[in-house]
Amino acid sequence: MPSSLPVLILTGYLGSGKTTVLNHFLATGGARIGVIINDFGDVNVDAALVAGHVAEPVSIAGGCLCCIEDPRQLDDALRALSRPSLELDAVVIEGSGIAEPPGLIHMVLGSEVRDVRFGGLVEVIAVARVALAEASGWDLAQHVKAAAVVLLTTTDLADPRETAAVRERIAHANPHALVIDAPHGAADPRLFFDAAEHPVPEGGQLALWEFGRAPDHDHHDHDHHVHHRATALDAPSVVDPAALAELLEDPPASVHRIKAIVDVAAGRGIRRFVAHSVAGYVSVDRVSRPSDEPARSRVVAIGLECDDAALRRRLDALVRPDGAPAATARELRRLTRFV
Structure with a gap:
Protein backbone atom coordinates (compact mmCIF):
# COMPACT_ATOMS: atom_id res chain seq x y z
CA MET A 1 0.00 0.00 0.00
CA PHE A 192 -1.30 4.02 16.36
CA PHE A 193 0.45 2.41 13.37
CA ASP A 194 0.48 -0.74 11.26
CA ALA A 195 3.04 -3.50 11.36
CA ALA A 196 4.91 -3.98 8.11
CA GLU A 197 4.16 -6.63 5.53
CA HIS A 198 7.89 -7.34 5.21
CA PRO A 199 9.72 -9.73 7.57
CA VAL A 200 10.60 -8.28 10.98
CA PRO A 201 13.31 -9.80 13.18
CA GLU A 202 12.21 -11.78 16.24
CA GLY A 203 11.42 -9.40 19.07
CA GLY A 204 10.07 -6.84 16.61
CA GLN A 205 13.10 -4.67 15.93
CA LEU A 206 16.36 -4.45 14.07
CA ALA A 207 19.11 -2.50 15.87
CA LEU A 208 20.75 -0.44 13.13
CA TRP A 209 22.17 2.38 15.23
CA GLU A 210 22.75 1.19 18.77
CA PHE A 211 23.67 3.51 21.63
CA GLY A 212 24.16 0.79 24.23
CA ARG A 213 22.54 -2.01 26.13
CA ALA A 214 18.80 -1.77 26.68
CA PRO A 215 17.23 -2.49 30.06
CA ASP A 216 15.90 -5.99 30.66
CA HIS A 217 12.45 -6.38 29.18
CA ASP A 218 10.06 -9.29 28.82
CA HIS A 219 9.09 -9.33 25.15
CA HIS A 220 6.30 -11.81 25.79
CA ASP A 221 4.39 -10.09 28.58
CA HIS A 222 1.10 -9.21 26.91
CA ASP A 223 -1.09 -9.62 30.00
CA HIS A 224 -1.61 -5.90 30.50
CA HIS A 225 -2.07 -4.87 26.86
CA VAL A 226 -5.12 -2.86 25.85
CA HIS A 227 -5.88 -4.26 22.41
CA HIS A 228 -7.29 -2.47 19.39
CA ARG A 229 -10.46 -3.38 17.53
CA ALA A 230 -11.05 -2.73 13.85
CA THR A 231 -14.12 -2.50 11.65
CA ALA A 232 -13.56 -2.68 7.90
CA LEU A 233 -15.24 -2.04 4.59
CA ASP A 234 -13.91 -3.90 1.54
CA ALA A 235 -16.11 -3.30 -1.48
CA PRO A 236 -15.63 -3.90 -5.23
CA SER A 237 -16.85 -0.40 -6.03
CA VAL A 238 -16.11 3.30 -5.92
CA VAL A 239 -16.98 5.42 -2.88
CA ASP A 240 -18.77 8.71 -2.33
CA PRO A 241 -15.92 11.24 -1.82
CA ALA A 242 -18.10 13.65 0.18
CA ALA A 243 -19.18 10.91 2.58
CA LEU A 244 -15.57 9.78 2.95
CA ALA A 245 -14.42 13.34 3.68
CA GLU A 246 -17.12 13.64 6.35
CA LEU A 247 -16.02 10.36 7.97
CA LEU A 248 -12.36 11.42 7.95
CA GLU A 249 -13.14 14.83 9.44
CA ASP A 250 -15.68 13.67 12.01
CA PRO A 251 -15.31 9.97 12.86
CA PRO A 252 -17.34 8.32 15.63
CA ALA A 253 -16.05 8.94 19.15
CA SER A 254 -15.01 5.30 19.48
CA VAL A 255 -12.65 5.52 16.49
CA HIS A 256 -9.07 6.65 17.01
CA ARG A 257 -7.84 6.45 13.43
CA ILE A 258 -9.03 5.63 9.91
CA LYS A 259 -7.03 4.37 6.98
CA ALA A 260 -8.37 3.94 3.48
CA ILE A 261 -7.44 3.04 -0.08
CA VAL A 262 -10.41 4.04 -2.19
CA ASP A 263 -11.44 4.46 -5.79
CA VAL A 264 -13.56 7.45 -6.84
CA ALA A 265 -15.40 7.83 -10.14
CA ALA A 266 -14.37 11.12 -11.71
CA GLY A 267 -15.25 12.22 -15.22
CA ARG A 268 -14.70 9.28 -17.54
CA GLY A 269 -12.25 7.45 -15.32
CA ILE A 270 -11.52 6.29 -11.82
CA ARG A 271 -9.06 7.92 -9.43
CA ARG A 272 -7.44 6.22 -6.44
CA PHE A 273 -6.68 7.87 -3.11
CA VAL A 274 -4.93 6.85 0.10
CA ALA A 275 -6.37 8.59 3.16
CA HIS A 276 -5.56 8.71 6.88
CA SER A 277 -7.33 10.36 9.78
CA VAL A 278 -6.05 10.64 13.37
CA ALA A 279 -8.03 12.70 15.87
CA GLY A 280 -9.19 15.20 13.25
CA TYR A 281 -5.85 15.46 11.43
CA VAL A 282 -6.46 14.25 7.88
CA SER A 283 -4.13 13.47 5.00
CA VAL A 284 -5.17 12.38 1.51
CA ASP A 285 -2.86 11.45 -1.35
CA ARG A 286 -3.74 10.58 -4.91
CA VAL A 287 -1.91 7.48 -6.15
CA SER A 288 -1.69 5.69 -9.46
CA ARG A 289 -3.89 2.74 -10.37
CA PRO A 290 -3.90 0.40 -13.40
CA SER A 291 -6.51 1.64 -15.86
CA ASP A 292 -7.85 -1.87 -16.47
CA GLU A 293 -8.17 -2.81 -12.80
CA PRO A 294 -11.70 -3.20 -11.38
CA ALA A 295 -12.77 -0.63 -8.81
CA ARG A 296 -12.09 -1.55 -5.20
CA SER A 297 -12.30 0.43 -1.97
CA ARG A 298 -11.01 -0.55 1.48
CA VAL A 299 -11.61 1.48 4.65
CA VAL A 300 -10.57 0.42 8.16
CA ALA A 301 -11.69 2.19 11.36
CA ILE A 302 -9.53 1.44 14.41
CA GLY A 303 -10.31 2.06 18.06
CA LEU A 304 -11.01 0.31 21.34
CA GLU A 305 -14.71 -0.33 20.72
CA CYS A 306 -15.55 0.34 17.11
CA ASP A 307 -17.78 -2.48 15.92
CA ASP A 308 -21.06 -0.75 16.70
CA ALA A 309 -23.96 -0.60 14.29
CA ALA A 310 -23.70 3.17 13.76
CA LEU A 311 -20.13 2.85 12.49
CA ARG A 312 -21.14 -0.04 10.26
CA ARG A 313 -23.86 2.10 8.70
CA ARG A 314 -21.43 4.96 8.05
CA LEU A 315 -18.95 2.63 6.37
CA ASP A 316 -21.64 1.02 4.23
CA ALA A 317 -22.92 4.47 3.24
CA LEU A 318 -19.59 5.22 1.56
CA VAL A 319 -20.32 2.79 -1.27
CA ARG A 320 -21.81 4.27 -4.42
CA PRO A 321 -24.33 1.98 -6.13
CA ASP A 322 -23.66 0.76 -9.65
CA GLY A 323 -24.80 3.31 -12.16
CA ALA A 324 -24.44 6.29 -9.82
CA PRO A 325 -23.14 9.42 -11.55
CA ALA A 326 -19.49 10.31 -11.26
CA ALA A 327 -18.36 12.55 -8.42
CA THR A 328 -18.91 16.23 -8.95
CA ALA A 329 -16.07 18.74 -8.89
CA ARG A 330 -17.36 20.00 -5.53
CA GLU A 331 -17.29 16.49 -4.02
CA LEU A 332 -13.76 15.91 -5.26
CA ARG A 333 -12.60 19.28 -3.91
CA ARG A 334 -13.93 18.39 -0.48
CA LEU A 335 -11.85 15.23 -0.44
CA THR A 336 -8.72 16.50 -2.16
CA ARG A 337 -8.44 19.77 -0.23
CA PHE A 338 -6.52 17.72 2.34
CA VAL A 339 -3.79 17.00 -0.20
Missing part, protein backbone atom coordinates in the same frame (compact mmCIF):
# COMPACT_ATOMS: atom_id res chain seq x y z
CA PRO A 2 1.57 3.30 -1.02
CA SER A 3 1.50 5.54 2.02
CA SER A 4 3.38 8.22 3.88
CA LEU A 5 5.24 7.45 7.09
CA PRO A 6 3.27 8.30 10.26
CA VAL A 7 5.07 10.44 12.85
CA LEU A 8 3.73 9.81 16.36
CA ILE A 9 4.51 12.27 19.18
CA LEU A 10 4.88 10.82 22.68
CA THR A 11 4.76 13.40 25.48
CA GLY A 12 4.34 13.54 29.24
CA TYR A 13 5.93 15.11 32.30
CA LEU A 14 9.22 13.87 33.68
CA GLY A 15 8.62 10.48 35.27
CA SER A 16 5.24 9.89 33.63
CA GLY A 17 6.41 6.69 31.95
CA LYS A 18 7.08 7.80 28.37
CA THR A 19 10.17 5.62 27.97
CA THR A 20 8.31 2.61 29.40
CA VAL A 21 5.52 3.13 26.85
CA LEU A 22 8.07 3.53 24.06
CA ASN A 23 9.87 0.33 25.06
CA HIS A 24 6.55 -1.54 24.97
CA PHE A 25 5.98 -0.26 21.45
CA LEU A 26 9.44 -1.35 20.41
CA ALA A 27 9.37 -4.73 22.13
CA THR A 28 5.86 -5.85 21.21
CA GLY A 29 4.88 -3.91 18.12
CA GLY A 30 6.10 -6.38 15.50
CA ALA A 31 7.18 -3.42 13.40
CA ARG A 32 10.21 -1.39 12.39
CA ILE A 33 10.16 1.93 14.22
CA GLY A 34 12.42 4.93 13.95
CA VAL A 35 12.78 6.96 17.15
CA ILE A 36 13.66 10.62 17.64
CA ILE A 37 14.58 11.09 21.30
CA ASN A 38 14.59 14.62 22.62
CA ASP A 39 17.17 14.59 25.41
CA PHE A 40 16.93 17.70 27.56
CA GLY A 41 20.55 18.66 28.05
CA ASP A 42 23.84 17.90 26.39
CA VAL A 43 24.14 14.26 27.49
CA ASN A 44 22.04 11.71 25.61
CA VAL A 45 20.72 9.72 28.56
CA ASP A 46 17.27 8.70 27.30
CA ALA A 47 18.68 7.40 24.04
CA ALA A 48 20.51 4.66 25.90
CA LEU A 49 17.28 3.48 27.52
CA VAL A 50 15.73 2.32 24.26
CA ALA A 51 18.86 1.09 22.50
CA GLY A 52 18.71 -2.51 21.37
CA HIS A 53 14.95 -2.41 20.70
CA VAL A 54 14.93 0.40 18.19
CA ALA A 55 15.12 0.11 14.44
CA GLU A 56 16.73 3.51 13.86
CA PRO A 57 17.26 5.95 16.74
CA VAL A 58 18.10 9.60 16.21
CA SER A 59 18.75 11.92 19.13
CA ILE A 60 18.31 15.70 19.15
CA ALA A 61 20.01 17.04 22.25
CA GLY A 62 20.77 20.39 23.78
CA GLY A 63 17.30 21.68 24.61
CA CYS A 64 13.55 21.26 24.34
CA LEU A 65 12.58 20.00 20.88
CA CYS A 66 9.80 22.54 20.46
CA CYS A 67 12.24 25.36 21.22
CA ILE A 68 15.23 24.37 19.07
CA GLU A 69 16.59 27.33 17.14
CA ASP A 70 16.74 25.56 13.79
CA PRO A 71 13.68 23.42 12.90
CA ARG A 72 15.78 21.89 10.13
CA GLN A 73 17.28 19.63 12.82
CA LEU A 74 13.94 17.83 13.04
CA ASP A 75 13.59 17.78 9.27
CA ASP A 76 17.06 16.27 8.97
CA ALA A 77 16.05 13.49 11.36
CA LEU A 78 12.74 12.86 9.57
CA ARG A 79 14.48 12.87 6.20
CA ALA A 80 16.97 10.26 7.42
CA LEU A 81 14.26 8.06 8.89
CA SER A 82 11.91 8.24 5.91
CA ARG A 83 14.42 6.73 3.49
CA PRO A 84 12.60 3.92 1.62
CA SER A 85 15.54 1.57 2.16
CA LEU A 86 14.80 1.51 5.91
CA GLU A 87 11.26 0.19 5.37
CA LEU A 88 10.10 1.77 8.63
CA ASP A 89 6.47 1.52 9.70
CA ALA A 90 6.42 4.59 11.94
CA VAL A 91 8.55 7.27 13.56
CA VAL A 92 8.06 8.07 17.24
CA ILE A 93 9.22 11.39 18.67
CA GLU A 94 9.72 11.17 22.42
CA GLY A 95 9.51 14.74 23.67
CA SER A 96 11.31 15.96 26.73
CA GLY A 97 9.29 16.18 29.93
CA ILE A 98 8.96 19.95 29.49
CA ALA A 99 8.07 19.97 25.78
CA GLU A 100 4.81 21.76 24.92
CA PRO A 101 2.55 19.45 22.82
CA PRO A 102 1.09 22.16 20.53
CA GLY A 103 4.61 23.27 19.61
CA LEU A 104 5.63 19.72 18.72
CA ILE A 105 2.53 19.23 16.58
CA HIS A 106 3.20 22.50 14.76
CA MET A 107 6.75 21.38 13.98
CA VAL A 108 5.64 18.05 12.53
CA LEU A 109 2.78 19.58 10.52
CA GLY A 110 5.19 22.25 9.25
CA SER A 111 7.89 19.80 8.24
CA GLU A 112 9.16 20.19 4.69
CA VAL A 113 9.98 16.49 4.46
CA ARG A 114 7.84 14.68 1.94
CA ASP A 115 6.48 11.21 2.63
CA VAL A 116 5.82 11.83 6.33
CA ARG A 117 2.54 12.74 8.02
CA PHE A 118 1.39 13.56 11.53
CA GLY A 119 0.23 10.37 13.22
CA GLY A 120 -1.22 11.80 16.43
CA LEU A 121 -0.04 12.91 19.85
CA VAL A 122 -0.06 10.57 22.86
CA GLU A 123 0.14 12.13 26.33
CA VAL A 124 1.36 9.83 29.11
CA ILE A 125 0.16 10.59 32.64
CA ALA A 126 1.24 8.70 35.76
CA VAL A 127 -1.90 9.12 37.84
CA ALA A 128 -0.12 8.48 41.13
CA ARG A 129 2.28 11.36 40.41
CA VAL A 130 -0.09 14.02 39.07
CA ALA A 131 -0.04 16.09 42.26
CA LEU A 132 3.77 16.10 42.30
CA ALA A 133 3.93 17.06 38.61
CA GLU A 134 1.48 19.92 39.09
CA ALA A 135 3.46 21.18 42.07
CA SER A 136 6.42 21.41 39.68
CA GLY A 137 4.49 23.52 37.19
CA TRP A 138 2.97 20.92 34.84
CA ASP A 139 -0.54 21.85 33.64
CA LEU A 140 -2.84 18.89 32.94
CA ALA A 141 -5.38 20.81 30.88
CA GLN A 142 -2.74 22.46 28.69
CA HIS A 143 -1.02 19.17 27.98
CA VAL A 144 -4.03 16.99 27.18
CA LYS A 145 -5.97 19.45 25.04
CA ALA A 146 -3.92 18.57 21.94
CA ALA A 147 -3.76 14.82 22.59
CA ALA A 148 -5.42 12.19 20.43
CA VAL A 149 -4.79 9.57 23.14
CA VAL A 150 -4.05 9.86 26.85
CA LEU A 151 -2.39 6.84 28.47
CA LEU A 152 -2.89 6.61 32.22
CA THR A 153 -0.03 4.76 33.89
CA THR A 154 0.42 3.75 37.57
CA THR A 155 -3.36 3.32 37.89
CA ASP A 156 -2.61 0.14 39.84
CA LEU A 157 -0.86 2.29 42.48
CA ALA A 158 -3.38 5.14 42.64
CA ASP A 159 -6.60 5.35 44.61
CA PRO A 160 -9.54 4.59 42.23
CA ARG A 161 -11.10 7.91 43.22
CA GLU A 162 -7.88 9.66 42.18
CA THR A 163 -7.97 7.93 38.78
CA ALA A 164 -11.63 8.86 38.29
CA ALA A 165 -10.88 12.49 39.14
CA VAL A 166 -8.02 12.63 36.62
CA ARG A 167 -10.24 11.09 33.91
CA GLU A 168 -12.92 13.69 34.63
CA ARG A 169 -10.40 16.52 34.32
CA ILE A 170 -9.12 15.13 31.02
CA ALA A 171 -12.67 14.83 29.65
CA HIS A 172 -13.34 18.45 30.61
CA ALA A 173 -10.13 19.70 28.92
CA ASN A 174 -10.40 17.48 25.83
CA PRO A 175 -13.66 15.54 25.39
CA HIS A 176 -12.39 14.07 22.11
CA ALA A 177 -9.29 12.36 23.53
CA LEU A 178 -9.26 8.58 23.81
CA VAL A 179 -8.31 7.81 27.44
CA ILE A 180 -6.76 4.39 28.10
CA ASP A 181 -5.84 2.84 31.44
CA ALA A 182 -2.38 1.34 30.84
CA PRO A 183 -1.00 0.71 34.34
CA HIS A 184 2.21 -0.81 33.03
CA GLY A 185 2.53 1.48 30.01
CA ALA A 186 1.29 -1.25 27.66
CA ALA A 187 -1.11 -0.25 24.90
CA ASP A 188 -1.55 -2.04 21.59
CA PRO A 189 0.75 -0.31 19.05
CA ARG A 190 -1.77 -1.11 16.31
CA LEU A 191 -3.95 1.65 17.71
